[in-house]
């Protein structure tokens with residue numbers, strides 16, 4: 322898959338339209354539908370609607386998780402931190418730095434009455450679950466893990482013609498290694514393909530459903546046509562309903578379509594974060610971010626699901642690295658560690 326994301330320019334409409342479209346609603350603490358009872362008294366969170374998007378005041382929201390705000394650049398960049406977490410948000414940016422990792426939001430942060438606001442959907446469905454998984458309810462205990470090796474057969478995926486390397490070879494190799502690592506313990510591991518064959522996208526989701534999967538992990542490598550300098554690691558989870566995907570510059574009517582995978586938005590966030598974190602720590606590759614997309618295997622997943630783009634086949638250095646067994650073994654180990662961190666988070670959450 323080819324994805325290059327330049328930072329979005331500030332929207333002039335958003336800047337000009339604020340006083341007209343802004344409705345500030347003072348909220349007492351939001352009902353804890355997704356959050357455990359806070360340790361300290363919750364700070365009042367303020368909500369606003371800007372260009373049809375619901376926002377929450379970031380300082381108030383993060384205070385509910387014990388994170389204290391500090392301006393790094395007054396009116397532009399703010400840091401929210403406690404002993405465990407550090408989140409950095411910036412005006413007009415569509416991403417935050419979450420414990421040093423790039424995490425993409427649906428819409429950029431805005432400044433209202435001198436306070437930084439972040440999209441409410443991202444606060445509730447992305448950041449809150451990562452900050453406090455104990456506040457979530459377990460939708461599926463972890464028993465069966467489905468590993469999906471991208472492409473196969475006559476679908477070679479991304480190809481580095483100069484080095485004669487095909488994505489499908491390496492997705493299968495990493496998937497086999499991952500299956501070996503995860504299959505050692507208490508979990509049952511199922512692969513959507515274990516040899517070089519073509520499997521349609523819908524059939525991958527169907528195989529996972531038939532196996533009664535509790536977790537779905539799709540392994541891929543990336544390519545950016547004509548941009549050989551582009552490299553790094555990105556991790557995808559399903560875009561929540563009514564949000565645009567990371568690669569979309571505009572919102573579309575189809576963003577409102579109901580997707581089966583959206584039943585797992587909260588756990589997708591926890592899963593995506595931990596896998597991305599482990600990948601970046603282990604591989605030391607360029608951080609291209611935890612992103613959201615409506616890829617078929619994510620849309621159709623009947624359980625929490627993640628798609629890993631571990632590196633770029635189109636970057637000569639990265640392609641050579643991917644071709645090394647040692648590196649592929651590191652990728653598998655990182656994903657396995659991410660699954661273990663996810664399982665630990667799951668263990669802290671409420672049983673249904």
Ligand SMILES: [Zn+2]
Pocket residue numbers: 322471472478479488541542543
């Ligand atoms: Zn792929």
